[in-house]
Amino acid sequence: MKQGKKYVAIAGNIGAGKSSLTGLLSDYFKWESFFERVDDNPYLADFYEDMRRWSFNLQVFFLSSRFSHQRRIEALPHSVVQDRSIYEDAEIFARNLHEMGLMTARDYENYRDLYLLMTSYLKPPDLLVYLRASVPTLVRHIQARGREFESSIRIEYLERLETHYESWIRNYDLGPKLIIEADAIDFVNVDSDRMTVISQVESRLYGLFPEAG
Helix, strand or coil: CCCCEEEEEECCCCCHHHHHHHHHHHHHHCCECCCCCCCCCCCHHHHHHCCHHHHHHHHHHHHHHHHHHHHHHHCCCCCEEECCCCCHHHHHHHHHHHHCCCCCCCHHHHHHHHHHHHHHHCCCEEEEEECCCHHHHHHHHHHHCHHHHHCCCCHHHHHHHHHHHHHHHCCCCCCCCEEEEEEHHHCCCCCHHHHHHHHHHHHHHHHHHCCCC
């Protein structure tokens, strides 16, 4: 196994397969995994019932949780893979909520100030892996995992998030990135697809030209 601590973050829309890929890479490379707080999130179910009321609370909770995770990651001596990056909270989700009129300008500006302050203390990932998935794929994955609070997610909401994700990943320049087309690959159930993804990640981290592409 290659030496040297690595920090890999998995990015992608709701239902793209981030948690599954985080677990896969953790198992294969023997990296510690940091998963997004979903099951113990005190705001998530309320948010999907009333986004306007709970948007600011939810985003601050995620921001705080992700900042805490990343500070812990930076202090660890070994490699880590993280389910969703802190950058997505602000650049995708909070921005979208504000544009939809579900977060006031006052709350959004307060949130952005807090986010910029927090991220100024953080080191970006050694590799950002973006799972690109179409809305039908997202819906299929969301339905398959059967979380009750996700049943109220609207197609329009996923489409708006997808638009923001594409803009964000196109302009992401904090470090190396790898885009995986999730519609065309099933790394959960197909062994050859699983090894293809692992090979791509390994090449970007440890290959002769890790910064390319």
